[in-house]
Amino acid sequence: MSTVLKCHPGIGPNVTGMALVAKDNFSARYDLDRKQGIFSRPTHALAGQSYAGKILVLDQAKGGVATAWMLHEMKSRGVVPLALVFNRVNPILAQGAAFGDVTMVDRFEAGDVTDLIQIGDILRIDPAAGTVEILNR
Amino acid sequence: MRLTDEEQAMLAGAAGEPRRWAMQHQIAIGEFFEAADLVPVSQAHIMADTESLGEAGIRFLESLAAAPGTERRVRVPTLTDPRGLDFQTYKRLGQTDAMAALETRAIDALKAFGVLMTDTCINYQTILPPTHGEHLAMGDTGVVIYSNSVFGARSNFEGGPSALAAALTGRTPRYGPHLDECRRATRRFQLEVRPRDLSEWGALGGIIGRECGSYWEVPLIEGVDESPGSDALKHFGAAMASYGSTALFHIPGVTPDPDHRDRRRLAGHTIGRADLDAFVAAYGAAGDKVDVAVFAAPHLSLVEMAAVADTLGGRKVHRDTTLLVATSPEIKHAADRMGVTRRLEDSGAVVAAGICFYQSYAGEMAEANGWKRLVTNSAKLVNIIGGYGYRPTLLSLERCVESAITGRVA
Numbered sequence: 443m444s445t446v447l448k449c450h451p452g453i454g455p456n457v458t459g460m461a462l463v464a465k466d467n468f469s470a471r472y473d474l475d476r477k478q479g480i481f482s483r484p485t486h487a488l489a490g491q492s493y494a495g496k497i498l499v500l501d502q503a504k505g506g507v508a509t510a511w512m513l514h515e516m517k518s519r520g521v522v523p524l525a526l527v528f529n530r531v532n533p534i535l536a537q538g539a540a541f542g543d544v545t546m547v548d549r550f551e552a553g554d555v556t557d558l559i560q561i562g563d564i565l566r567i568d569p570a571a572g573t574v575e576i577l578n579r
Numbered sequence: 580m581r582l583t584d585e586e587q588a589m590l591a592g593a594a595g596e597p598r599r600w601a602m603q604h605q606i607a608i609g610e611f612f613e614a615a616d617l618v619p620v621s622q623a624h625i626m627a628d629t630e631s632l633g634e635a636g637i638r639f640l641e642s643l644a645a646a647p648g649t650e651r652r653v654r655v656p657t658l659t660d661p662r663g664l665d666f667q668t669y670k671r672l673g674q675t676d677a678m679a680a681l682e683t684r685a686i687d688a689l690k691a692f693g694v695l696m697t698d699t700c701i702n703y704q705t706i707l708p709p710t711h712g713e714h715l716a717m718g719d720t721g722v723v724i725y726s727n728s729v730f731g732a733r734s735n736f737e738g739g740p741s742a743l744a745a746a747l748t749g750r751t752p753r754y755g756p757h758l759d760e761c762r763r764a765t766r767r768f769q770l771e772v773r774p775r776d777l778s779e780w781g782a783l784g785g786i787i788g789r790e791c792g793s794y795w796e797v798p799l800i801e802g803v804d805e806s807p808g809s810d811a812l813k814h815f816g817a818a819m820a821s822y823g824s825t826a827l828f829h830i831p832g833v834t835p836d837p838d839h840r841d842r843r844r845l846a847g848h849t850i851g852r853a854d855l856d857a858f859v860a861a862y863g864a865a866g867d868k869v870d871v872a873v874f875a876a877p878h879l880s881l882v883e884m885a886a887v888a889d890t891l892g893g894r895k896v897h898r899d900t901t902l903l904v905a906t907s908p909e910i911k912h913a914a915d916r917m918g919v920t921r922r923l924e925d926s927g928a929v930v931a932a933g934i935c936f937y938q939s940y941a942g943e944m945a946e947a948n949g950w951k952r953l954v955t956n957s958a959k960l961v962n963i964i965g966g967y968g969y970r971p972t973l974l975s976l977e978r979c980v981e982s983a984i985t986g987r988v989a
Contacts, residue, residue, distance in 0.1 A: 537604075
């Protein structure tokens with residue numbers, strides 16, 4: 443049994459992994475301790491949690507331009523989210539995902555993706571097709 | 580996407596590997612945002628601080644920079660955003676020789692493309708101000724929002740790789756603020772308060788940005804009875820872009836775009852004195868020990884530099900506090916020439932050129948110097964710096980200076 447969510451065609455390779463979900467926004471510079479691989483901004487909904495290898499499911503991209511380089515740098519060390527799933531991204535996250543070859547999708551047909559996906563869900567993302575499949579329900 | 584013959588040739592590698600990579604990157608972004616084509620740009624501005632680039636990013640730049648000269652030269656005037664390190668001040672700030680070595684490599688690679696090393700986020704005040712209707716590829720959120728909203732120019736947030744791609748191809752995907760339909764106001768704010776200083780203009784930008792919360796929202800701000808001037812709009816826009824990822828605002832009488840016709844249909848939101856005070860109070864820490872007072876983010880204008888020097892008035896910075904002033908190399912030269920740098924340094928301030936604090940290994944500086952409590956008049960900086968382990972407080976310029984002198988939050 444699985445549920446398929448339709449989204450806008452995205453960026454990066456097909457991946458399967460576990461979701462880490464929050465109703466919050468995202469910037470690699472503002473929110474992360476990129477050495478330890480955890481959310482470091484005290485006021486972030488995921489503060490203290492590890493993001494390495496997880497599929498981040500969040501609301502919007504925020505803040506500055508640094509994420510465009512940082513995803514590439516994080517991937518070179520293997521301490522990087524497996525994929526980024528958002529309601530709506532800004533140009534910087536798209537540019538960073540394209541440059542770093544990190545899977546990213548946004549613009550879901552069925553509504554708020556942070557409601558549609560739950561923490562711990564196992565997701566299969568096909569960016570070219572514009573689909574996110576929830577494998578466990 | 581529709582491509583011209585020249586663009587097809589670049590994509591096929593006929594103009595060399597750097598331009599082939601650039602075109603491929605731009606098409607990926609353009610398709611993601613449903614751009615119909617590419618639009619020629621007249622300037623590019625690259626954010627490429629080494630903390631963000633890392634070893635991997637520097638190697639990428641070096642690999643493209645190794646192409647023959649004709650294949651790697653940028654096609655439009657291309658500037659740089661602040662760097663990770665100022666070679667004159669880095670040791671005093673606790674930065675390392677290893678960081679300086681990375682910086683040297685990044686600078687060498689960028690120069691090989693023919694990039695002008697302006698190292699500033701106030702290029703719109705100091706280098707070549709944009710003009711109305713000009714398409715740009717600007718690589719700093721504060722530069723983008725100011726260029727779009729105050730000059731009526733057209734730019735997306737172009738991260739380092741995308742700004743470099745635009746520099747190499749001379750164009751950028753046509754989406755976002757390049758299009759009229761993305762420049763119309765979507766939200767309305769009514770001001771019932773006039774900010775008293777730059778820190779409050781930043782706070783106001785932060786409130787509006789936080790409320791908008793998306794790159795695709797365009798706020799219309801009513802109740803600004805006279806233009807607040809360049810430095811106020813700089814802090815206002817930079818904070819709005821930081822808190823909201825906002826790329827464009829409309830202030831009637833300030834913003835050249837004339838599109839305010841259907842404002843009554845937009846959801847309204849009133850901002851008063853209590854809202855500004857609450858925003859500032861959330862970062863309050865009166866009486867706490869101050870480790871570092873920072874004037875940066877965005878770079879200071881010459882007028883701001885002189886204001887800090889005047890407010891210090893020859894008084895000494897507390898021995899347990901660092902006072903850092905960061906500006907562009909151009910403004911630093913002017914401040915040197917006019918004696919402003921000397922006055923700041925005589926008071927014990929560190930005057931840095933070409934860095935902007937948060938882009939300069941802020942976490943490592945905190946660790947090396949034992950810094951925790953930071954005071955600043957930049958709302959943008961208080962928003963960013965918490966993730967690096969700092970406890971930031973937003974104060975007026977005068978209270979930042981008082982805090983630096985007494986060593987306690989004023």
